[in-house]
Amino acid sequence: MTVSPTGVLGRLKMELPTLPDALQRVAEQILEDPAEAAQASIVDLAERSGTSTATVTRFCRVLGFAGYAALRVAIATESGRAQQARWETDIDGDIEPDDPLDRVLGIIAGADARAIQETADRLDLAEVARVADAIATASRVELFGLGSSGTSGREMAFRLERIRVPCWFRPDAHTALTNAALLGPGDVAIGLSHSGRTREVIETLAVAAEQGALTVAVTSFARSPLADAADVVLTTAAHETTFRLAALSALHSQLVALDLVYVAVAQRTYARTTEAFEVTARAVQAHRLHDEASGARRARQRKTPTEDK
Missing domain, CATH: 3.40.50.10490 (Glucose-6-phosphate isomerase like protein; domain 1)
Known part of the structure:
Protein backbone atom coordinates (compact mmCIF):
# COMPACT_ATOMS: atom_id res chain seq x y z
CA MET A 1 0.00 0.00 0.00
CA THR A 2 1.28 3.48 -0.91
CA VAL A 3 1.23 5.88 2.01
CA SER A 4 0.63 9.58 1.60
CA PRO A 5 3.25 11.80 3.28
CA THR A 6 0.46 13.37 5.33
CA GLY A 7 -2.44 12.06 7.35
CA VAL A 8 -0.26 9.78 9.48
CA LEU A 9 -1.30 11.13 12.90
CA GLY A 10 -5.00 10.86 12.15
CA ARG A 11 -4.51 7.32 10.93
CA LEU A 12 -2.58 6.39 14.08
CA LYS A 13 -5.37 7.74 16.31
CA MET A 14 -7.96 5.73 14.45
CA GLU A 15 -6.01 2.47 14.14
CA LEU A 16 -4.38 2.53 17.58
CA PRO A 17 -6.74 -0.06 19.13
CA THR A 18 -6.08 -2.51 16.30
CA LEU A 19 -2.27 -2.51 16.63
CA PRO A 20 -0.34 -5.18 18.58
CA ASP A 21 0.74 -4.11 22.07
CA ALA A 22 4.35 -3.24 21.20
CA LEU A 23 3.32 -1.21 18.17
CA GLN A 24 0.63 0.52 20.25
CA ARG A 25 3.35 1.78 22.60
CA VAL A 26 5.29 3.25 19.67
CA ALA A 27 2.13 4.90 18.32
CA GLU A 28 1.20 6.30 21.74
CA GLN A 29 4.65 7.82 22.12
CA ILE A 30 4.36 9.52 18.73
CA LEU A 31 0.85 10.81 19.41
CA GLU A 32 1.84 12.12 22.85
CA ASP A 33 4.25 14.62 21.27
CA PRO A 34 4.43 14.42 17.46
CA ALA A 35 6.87 17.33 17.17
CA GLU A 36 9.27 15.68 19.59
CA ALA A 37 8.90 12.32 17.84
CA ALA A 38 9.79 13.95 14.52
CA GLN A 39 13.13 15.01 16.01
CA ALA A 40 13.90 11.77 17.86
CA SER A 41 16.27 9.12 16.59
CA ILE A 42 15.05 5.56 16.17
CA VAL A 43 16.96 4.63 19.34
CA ASP A 44 15.32 7.45 21.30
CA LEU A 45 11.82 6.47 20.16
CA ALA A 46 12.45 2.83 21.01
CA GLU A 47 13.66 3.72 24.51
CA ARG A 48 10.80 6.11 25.22
CA SER A 49 8.20 3.59 24.10
CA GLY A 50 9.85 0.72 25.99
CA THR A 51 10.40 -1.26 22.79
CA SER A 52 13.34 -1.96 20.47
CA THR A 53 14.66 -0.48 17.26
CA ALA A 54 13.45 -3.63 15.48
CA THR A 55 9.93 -2.95 16.75
CA VAL A 56 10.07 0.66 15.53
CA THR A 57 11.23 -0.56 12.12
CA ARG A 58 8.37 -3.06 12.02
CA PHE A 59 5.99 -0.25 13.02
CA CYS A 60 7.17 1.81 10.03
CA ARG A 61 6.64 -1.08 7.64
CA VAL A 62 3.17 -1.83 9.00
CA LEU A 63 2.25 1.76 8.17
CA GLY A 64 3.69 1.35 4.67
CA PHE A 65 6.89 3.37 5.09
CA ALA A 66 10.24 2.17 3.76
CA GLY A 67 11.98 3.09 7.00
CA TYR A 68 12.14 5.37 10.01
CA ALA A 69 13.47 8.35 8.07
CA ALA A 70 10.36 8.41 5.87
CA LEU A 71 8.10 8.18 8.92
CA ARG A 72 9.89 11.12 10.58
CA VAL A 73 9.41 13.28 7.50
CA ALA A 74 5.69 12.44 7.40
CA ILE A 75 5.23 13.23 11.10
CA ALA A 76 7.15 16.52 10.80
CA THR A 77 5.10 17.56 7.77
CA GLU A 78 1.79 16.88 9.45
CA SER A 79 2.82 18.35 12.81
CA GLY A 80 3.80 21.63 11.17
CA ARG A 81 0.57 21.85 9.22
CA ALA A 82 -1.59 21.03 12.25
CA GLN A 83 0.20 23.64 14.32
CA GLN A 84 -0.28 26.25 11.63
CA ALA A 85 -3.99 25.52 11.30
CA ARG A 86 -4.39 25.09 15.09
CA TRP A 87 -6.83 22.27 14.42
CA GLU A 88 -5.75 20.18 17.35
CA THR A 89 -5.89 23.04 19.90
CA ASP A 90 -8.79 25.14 18.70
CA ILE A 91 -11.41 22.57 17.79
CA ASP A 92 -13.08 20.53 20.48
CA GLY A 93 -15.40 17.65 19.66
CA ASP A 94 -17.41 17.91 22.89
CA ILE A 95 -20.89 19.41 22.59
CA GLU A 96 -22.79 20.22 25.78
CA PRO A 97 -26.62 20.20 25.97
CA ASP A 98 -26.74 23.98 26.51
CA ASP A 99 -24.12 24.97 23.91
CA PRO A 100 -25.31 27.72 21.54
CA LEU A 101 -25.83 26.73 17.93
CA ASP A 102 -22.97 28.90 16.65
CA ARG A 103 -20.50 26.86 18.72
CA VAL A 104 -22.15 23.58 17.67
CA LEU A 105 -21.88 24.64 14.03
CA GLY A 106 -18.20 25.48 14.44
CA ILE A 107 -17.47 22.10 16.02
CA ILE A 108 -19.32 20.14 13.34
CA ALA A 109 -17.85 22.13 10.45
CA GLY A 110 -14.36 21.89 11.92
CA ALA A 111 -14.54 18.15 12.49
CA ASP A 112 -15.87 17.50 8.99
CA ALA A 113 -13.26 19.78 7.41
CA ARG A 114 -10.48 17.91 9.20
CA ALA A 115 -11.88 14.54 8.19
CA ILE A 116 -12.22 15.57 4.55
CA GLN A 117 -8.67 16.95 4.43
CA GLU A 118 -7.25 13.83 6.05
CA THR A 119 -9.20 11.67 3.59
CA ALA A 120 -7.71 13.64 0.71
CA ASP A 121 -4.26 13.05 2.20
CA ARG A 122 -4.83 9.32 2.60
CA LEU A 123 -6.24 8.53 -0.83
CA ASP A 124 -3.86 6.72 -3.16
CA ARG A 272 -21.02 9.53 -23.15
CA THR A 273 -21.33 11.51 -19.92
CA THR A 274 -22.02 14.81 -21.67
CA GLU A 275 -24.71 13.23 -23.83
CA ALA A 276 -26.28 11.58 -20.78
CA PHE A 277 -26.46 14.89 -18.92
CA GLU A 278 -28.21 16.53 -21.86
CA VAL A 279 -30.73 13.69 -22.24
CA THR A 280 -31.56 13.49 -18.53
CA ALA A 281 -31.85 17.26 -18.17
CA ARG A 282 -34.44 17.34 -20.98
CA ALA A 283 -36.32 14.43 -19.42
CA VAL A 284 -37.02 16.30 -16.17
CA GLN A 285 -37.33 19.82 -17.59
CA ALA A 286 -41.14 19.67 -17.69
CA HIS A 287 -41.21 18.98 -13.96
CA ARG A 288 -39.36 22.17 -13.00
CA LEU A 289 -41.26 25.30 -11.94
CA HIS A 290 -40.42 28.18 -14.26
CA ASP A 291 -39.35 31.60 -13.07
CA GLU A 292 -42.07 33.88 -14.53
CA ALA A 293 -39.80 36.92 -14.50
CA SER A 294 -37.07 35.06 -16.37
CA GLY A 295 -39.65 33.74 -18.82
CA ALA A 296 -40.91 37.27 -19.50
CA ARG A 297 -37.36 38.50 -20.11
CA ARG A 298 -36.70 35.67 -22.55
CA ALA A 299 -39.97 36.45 -24.36
CA ARG A 300 -38.97 40.11 -24.74
CA GLN A 301 -35.56 39.10 -26.03
CA ARG A 302 -37.19 36.98 -28.74
CA LYS A 303 -39.26 39.90 -30.08
CA THR A 304 -38.09 41.50 -33.31
CA PRO A 305 -37.73 45.29 -33.70
CA THR A 306 -40.89 45.28 -35.86
CA GLU A 307 -42.90 43.63 -33.08
CA ASP A 308 -41.79 46.28 -30.62
CA LYS A 309 -43.26 49.07 -32.73
Whole structure:
Protein backbone atom coordinates (compact mmCIF):
# COMPACT_ATOMS: atom_id res chain seq x y z
CA MET A 1 0.00 0.00 0.00
CA THR A 2 1.28 3.48 -0.91
CA VAL A 3 1.23 5.88 2.01
CA SER A 4 0.63 9.58 1.60
CA PRO A 5 3.25 11.80 3.28
CA THR A 6 0.46 13.37 5.33
CA GLY A 7 -2.44 12.06 7.35
CA VAL A 8 -0.26 9.78 9.48
CA LEU A 9 -1.30 11.13 12.90
CA GLY A 10 -5.00 10.86 12.15
CA ARG A 11 -4.51 7.32 10.93
CA LEU A 12 -2.58 6.39 14.08
CA LYS A 13 -5.37 7.74 16.31
CA MET A 14 -7.96 5.73 14.45
CA GLU A 15 -6.01 2.47 14.14
CA LEU A 16 -4.38 2.53 17.58
CA PRO A 17 -6.74 -0.06 19.13
CA THR A 18 -6.08 -2.51 16.30
CA LEU A 19 -2.27 -2.51 16.63
CA PRO A 20 -0.34 -5.18 18.58
CA ASP A 21 0.74 -4.11 22.07
CA ALA A 22 4.35 -3.24 21.20
CA LEU A 23 3.32 -1.21 18.17
CA GLN A 24 0.63 0.52 20.25
CA ARG A 25 3.35 1.78 22.60
CA VAL A 26 5.29 3.25 19.67
CA ALA A 27 2.13 4.90 18.32
CA GLU A 28 1.20 6.30 21.74
CA GLN A 29 4.65 7.82 22.12
CA ILE A 30 4.36 9.52 18.73
CA LEU A 31 0.85 10.81 19.41
CA GLU A 32 1.84 12.12 22.85
CA ASP A 33 4.25 14.62 21.27
CA PRO A 34 4.43 14.42 17.46
CA ALA A 35 6.87 17.33 17.17
CA GLU A 36 9.27 15.68 19.59
CA ALA A 37 8.90 12.32 17.84
CA ALA A 38 9.79 13.95 14.52
CA GLN A 39 13.13 15.01 16.01
CA ALA A 40 13.90 11.77 17.86
CA SER A 41 16.27 9.12 16.59
CA ILE A 42 15.05 5.56 16.17
CA VAL A 43 16.96 4.63 19.34
CA ASP A 44 15.32 7.45 21.30
CA LEU A 45 11.82 6.47 20.16
CA ALA A 46 12.45 2.83 21.01
CA GLU A 47 13.66 3.72 24.51
CA ARG A 48 10.80 6.11 25.22
CA SER A 49 8.20 3.59 24.10
CA GLY A 50 9.85 0.72 25.99
CA THR A 51 10.40 -1.26 22.79
CA SER A 52 13.34 -1.96 20.47
CA THR A 53 14.66 -0.48 17.26
CA ALA A 54 13.45 -3.63 15.48
CA THR A 55 9.93 -2.95 16.75
CA VAL A 56 10.07 0.66 15.53
CA THR A 57 11.23 -0.56 12.12
CA ARG A 58 8.37 -3.06 12.02
CA PHE A 59 5.99 -0.25 13.02
CA CYS A 60 7.17 1.81 10.03
CA ARG A 61 6.64 -1.08 7.64
CA VAL A 62 3.17 -1.83 9.00
CA LEU A 63 2.25 1.76 8.17
CA GLY A 64 3.69 1.35 4.67
CA PHE A 65 6.89 3.37 5.09
CA ALA A 66 10.24 2.17 3.76
CA GLY A 67 11.98 3.09 7.00
CA TYR A 68 12.14 5.37 10.01
CA ALA A 69 13.47 8.35 8.07
CA ALA A 70 10.36 8.41 5.87
CA LEU A 71 8.10 8.18 8.92
CA ARG A 72 9.89 11.12 10.58
CA VAL A 73 9.41 13.28 7.50
CA ALA A 74 5.69 12.44 7.40
CA ILE A 75 5.23 13.23 11.10
CA ALA A 76 7.15 16.52 10.80
CA THR A 77 5.10 17.56 7.77
CA GLU A 78 1.79 16.88 9.45
CA SER A 79 2.82 18.35 12.81
CA GLY A 80 3.80 21.63 11.17
CA ARG A 81 0.57 21.85 9.22
CA ALA A 82 -1.59 21.03 12.25
CA GLN A 83 0.20 23.64 14.32
CA GLN A 84 -0.28 26.25 11.63
CA ALA A 85 -3.99 25.52 11.30
CA ARG A 86 -4.39 25.09 15.09
CA TRP A 87 -6.83 22.27 14.42
CA GLU A 88 -5.75 20.18 17.35
CA THR A 89 -5.89 23.04 19.90
CA ASP A 90 -8.79 25.14 18.70
CA ILE A 91 -11.41 22.57 17.79
CA ASP A 92 -13.08 20.53 20.48
CA GLY A 93 -15.40 17.65 19.66
CA ASP A 94 -17.41 17.91 22.89
CA ILE A 95 -20.89 19.41 22.59
CA GLU A 96 -22.79 20.22 25.78
CA PRO A 97 -26.62 20.20 25.97
CA ASP A 98 -26.74 23.98 26.51
CA ASP A 99 -24.12 24.97 23.91
CA PRO A 100 -25.31 27.72 21.54
CA LEU A 101 -25.83 26.73 17.93
CA ASP A 102 -22.97 28.90 16.65
CA ARG A 103 -20.50 26.86 18.72
CA VAL A 104 -22.15 23.58 17.67
CA LEU A 105 -21.88 24.64 14.03
CA GLY A 106 -18.20 25.48 14.44
CA ILE A 107 -17.47 22.10 16.02
CA ILE A 108 -19.32 20.14 13.34
CA ALA A 109 -17.85 22.13 10.45
CA GLY A 110 -14.36 21.89 11.92
CA ALA A 111 -14.54 18.15 12.49
CA ASP A 112 -15.87 17.50 8.99
CA ALA A 113 -13.26 19.78 7.41
CA ARG A 114 -10.48 17.91 9.20
CA ALA A 115 -11.88 14.54 8.19
CA ILE A 116 -12.22 15.57 4.55
CA GLN A 117 -8.67 16.95 4.43
CA GLU A 118 -7.25 13.83 6.05
CA THR A 119 -9.20 11.67 3.59
CA ALA A 120 -7.71 13.64 0.71
CA ASP A 121 -4.26 13.05 2.20
CA ARG A 122 -4.83 9.32 2.60
CA LEU A 123 -6.24 8.53 -0.83
CA ASP A 124 -3.86 6.72 -3.16
CA LEU A 125 -4.55 8.45 -6.48
CA ALA A 126 -3.08 5.60 -8.50
CA GLU A 127 -5.62 3.27 -6.90
CA VAL A 128 -8.43 5.76 -7.50
CA ALA A 129 -7.44 5.82 -11.17
CA ARG A 130 -7.42 2.01 -11.24
CA VAL A 131 -10.98 1.89 -9.89
CA ALA A 132 -12.16 4.58 -12.31
CA ASP A 133 -10.64 2.72 -15.27
CA ALA A 134 -12.43 -0.46 -14.24
CA ILE A 135 -15.81 1.23 -13.69
CA ALA A 136 -15.60 3.09 -17.01
CA THR A 137 -15.49 -0.20 -18.92
CA ALA A 138 -17.41 -2.48 -16.53
CA SER A 139 -20.50 -4.32 -17.67
CA ARG A 140 -21.78 -4.32 -14.08
CA VAL A 141 -20.98 -2.38 -10.89
CA GLU A 142 -22.38 -3.41 -7.50
CA LEU A 143 -22.27 -1.29 -4.33
CA PHE A 144 -23.13 -2.46 -0.84
CA GLY A 145 -23.08 -0.84 2.58
CA LEU A 146 -25.24 -0.76 5.68
CA GLY A 147 -26.35 2.15 7.88
CA SER A 148 -24.68 5.47 7.04
CA SER A 149 -22.31 3.66 4.69
CA GLY A 150 -25.39 2.59 2.76
CA THR A 151 -26.27 6.25 2.31
CA SER A 152 -22.89 6.82 0.64
CA GLY A 153 -23.31 3.78 -1.56
CA ARG A 154 -26.80 4.80 -2.66
CA GLU A 155 -25.58 8.28 -3.62
CA MET A 156 -22.68 6.84 -5.63
CA ALA A 157 -25.02 4.51 -7.50
CA PHE A 158 -27.30 7.46 -8.35
CA ARG A 159 -24.39 9.42 -9.78
CA LEU A 160 -23.02 6.55 -11.84
CA GLU A 161 -26.47 5.69 -13.20
CA ARG A 162 -26.80 9.31 -14.36
CA ILE A 163 -23.79 8.85 -16.68
CA ARG A 164 -24.92 5.50 -18.11
CA VAL A 165 -22.84 3.22 -15.90
CA PRO A 166 -24.71 -0.07 -15.28
CA CYS A 167 -24.70 0.22 -11.52
CA TRP A 168 -26.79 -1.06 -8.61
CA PHE A 169 -26.88 -0.37 -4.89
CA ARG A 170 -28.09 -3.37 -2.88
CA PRO A 171 -30.14 -2.57 0.24
CA ASP A 172 -29.83 -5.92 2.03
CA ALA A 173 -27.31 -8.71 2.52
CA HIS A 174 -29.17 -11.46 0.63
CA THR A 175 -29.66 -9.29 -2.45
CA ALA A 176 -26.03 -8.17 -2.30
CA LEU A 177 -24.72 -11.73 -2.00
CA THR A 178 -26.85 -13.16 -4.80
CA ASN A 179 -25.90 -10.38 -7.19
CA ALA A 180 -22.23 -10.54 -6.21
CA ALA A 181 -22.34 -14.20 -7.25
CA LEU A 182 -23.40 -13.10 -10.75
CA LEU A 183 -20.39 -10.87 -11.27
CA GLY A 184 -17.41 -11.86 -13.35
CA PRO A 185 -14.08 -10.61 -14.70
CA GLY A 186 -14.39 -7.01 -15.80
CA ASP A 187 -17.08 -6.22 -13.22
CA VAL A 188 -16.61 -4.14 -10.07
CA ALA A 189 -17.87 -4.64 -6.50
CA ILE A 190 -17.58 -1.79 -3.98
CA GLY A 191 -18.08 -2.46 -0.28
CA LEU A 192 -18.44 0.37 2.25
CA SER A 193 -17.85 0.08 5.98
CA HIS A 194 -16.28 2.67 8.28
CA SER A 195 -14.96 0.02 10.67
CA GLY A 196 -14.07 -2.49 7.96
CA ARG A 197 -15.62 -5.16 10.17
CA THR A 198 -19.22 -5.37 8.94
CA ARG A 199 -19.66 -9.08 8.27
CA GLU A 200 -22.22 -8.76 5.48
CA VAL A 201 -20.05 -6.35 3.50
CA ILE A 202 -16.96 -8.54 3.90
CA GLU A 203 -18.88 -11.61 2.74
CA THR A 204 -20.23 -9.77 -0.29
CA LEU A 205 -16.77 -8.70 -1.43
CA ALA A 206 -15.45 -12.21 -0.87
CA VAL A 207 -18.16 -13.68 -3.11
CA ALA A 208 -17.45 -11.05 -5.79
CA ALA A 209 -13.74 -11.82 -5.63
CA GLU A 210 -14.43 -15.52 -6.15
CA GLN A 211 -16.17 -14.63 -9.42
CA GLY A 212 -13.18 -12.61 -10.64
CA ALA A 213 -14.60 -9.10 -10.16
CA LEU A 214 -12.42 -6.21 -9.05
CA THR A 215 -13.23 -5.62 -5.39
CA VAL A 216 -12.97 -2.20 -3.74
CA ALA A 217 -13.17 -1.42 -0.01
CA VAL A 218 -14.04 2.06 1.26
CA THR A 219 -13.12 2.08 4.94
CA SER A 220 -11.39 4.13 7.62
CA PHE A 221 -9.18 1.19 8.57
CA ALA A 222 -6.55 0.16 6.04
CA ARG A 223 -5.76 -2.88 8.17
CA SER A 224 -9.18 -4.45 8.61
CA PRO A 225 -10.95 -7.63 7.44
CA LEU A 226 -12.73 -5.68 4.71
CA ALA A 227 -9.46 -4.20 3.47
CA ASP A 228 -7.90 -7.66 3.48
CA ALA A 229 -10.77 -8.97 1.32
CA ALA A 230 -10.40 -6.22 -1.32
CA ASP A 231 -8.15 -5.72 -4.32
CA VAL A 232 -8.19 -1.94 -3.79
CA VAL A 233 -8.61 0.00 -0.54
CA LEU A 234 -9.75 3.63 -0.46
CA THR A 235 -9.06 4.87 3.05
CA THR A 236 -11.22 7.54 4.64
CA ALA A 237 -11.03 9.48 7.91
CA ALA A 238 -13.58 10.42 10.56
CA HIS A 239 -13.61 12.83 13.52
CA GLU A 240 -16.18 12.14 16.19
CA THR A 241 -18.18 14.78 18.01
CA THR A 242 -20.81 14.41 20.71
CA PHE A 243 -23.94 12.84 19.21
CA ARG A 244 -22.01 11.90 16.02
CA LEU A 245 -20.00 8.75 16.61
CA ALA A 246 -17.32 7.67 14.15
CA ALA A 247 -19.57 5.71 11.78
CA LEU A 248 -21.91 8.70 11.48
CA SER A 249 -19.00 11.13 11.09
CA ALA A 250 -17.49 9.11 8.24
CA LEU A 251 -20.30 9.92 5.78
CA HIS A 252 -18.76 13.07 4.32
CA SER A 253 -15.35 11.44 3.96
CA GLN A 254 -16.83 8.46 2.14
CA LEU A 255 -18.68 10.81 -0.22
CA VAL A 256 -15.46 12.69 -0.99
CA ALA A 257 -13.63 9.46 -1.87
CA LEU A 258 -16.51 8.19 -3.99
CA ASP A 259 -17.04 11.57 -5.64
CA LEU A 260 -13.40 11.56 -6.76
CA VAL A 261 -13.94 8.15 -8.34
CA TYR A 262 -17.16 9.35 -9.98
CA VAL A 263 -15.51 12.43 -11.51
CA ALA A 264 -12.59 10.30 -12.72
CA VAL A 265 -15.08 7.94 -14.43
CA ALA A 266 -16.85 10.92 -16.03
CA GLN A 267 -13.50 12.16 -17.36
CA ARG A 268 -12.85 8.79 -18.95
CA THR A 269 -16.29 8.68 -20.56
CA TYR A 270 -16.55 12.35 -21.45
CA ALA A 271 -18.63 12.08 -24.64
CA ARG A 272 -21.02 9.53 -23.15
CA THR A 273 -21.33 11.51 -19.92
CA THR A 274 -22.02 14.81 -21.67
CA GLU A 275 -24.71 13.23 -23.83
CA ALA A 276 -26.28 11.58 -20.78
CA PHE A 277 -26.46 14.89 -18.92
CA GLU A 278 -28.21 16.53 -21.86
CA VAL A 279 -30.73 13.69 -22.24
CA THR A 280 -31.56 13.49 -18.53
CA ALA A 281 -31.85 17.26 -18.17
CA ARG A 282 -34.44 17.34 -20.98
CA ALA A 283 -36.32 14.43 -19.42
CA VAL A 284 -37.02 16.30 -16.17
CA GLN A 285 -37.33 19.82 -17.59
CA ALA A 286 -41.14 19.67 -17.69
CA HIS A 287 -41.21 18.98 -13.96
CA ARG A 288 -39.36 22.17 -13.00
CA LEU A 289 -41.26 25.30 -11.94
CA HIS A 290 -40.42 28.18 -14.26
CA ASP A 291 -39.35 31.60 -13.07
CA GLU A 292 -42.07 33.88 -14.53
CA ALA A 293 -39.80 36.92 -14.50
CA SER A 294 -37.07 35.06 -16.37
CA GLY A 295 -39.65 33.74 -18.82
CA ALA A 296 -40.91 37.27 -19.50
CA ARG A 297 -37.36 38.50 -20.11
CA ARG A 298 -36.70 35.67 -22.55
CA ALA A 299 -39.97 36.45 -24.36
CA ARG A 300 -38.97 40.11 -24.74
CA GLN A 301 -35.56 39.10 -26.03
CA ARG A 302 -37.19 36.98 -28.74
CA LYS A 303 -39.26 39.90 -30.08
CA THR A 304 -38.09 41.50 -33.31
CA PRO A 305 -37.73 45.29 -33.70
CA THR A 306 -40.89 45.28 -35.86
CA GLU A 307 -42.90 43.63 -33.08
CA ASP A 308 -41.79 46.28 -30.62
CA LYS A 309 -43.26 49.07 -32.73
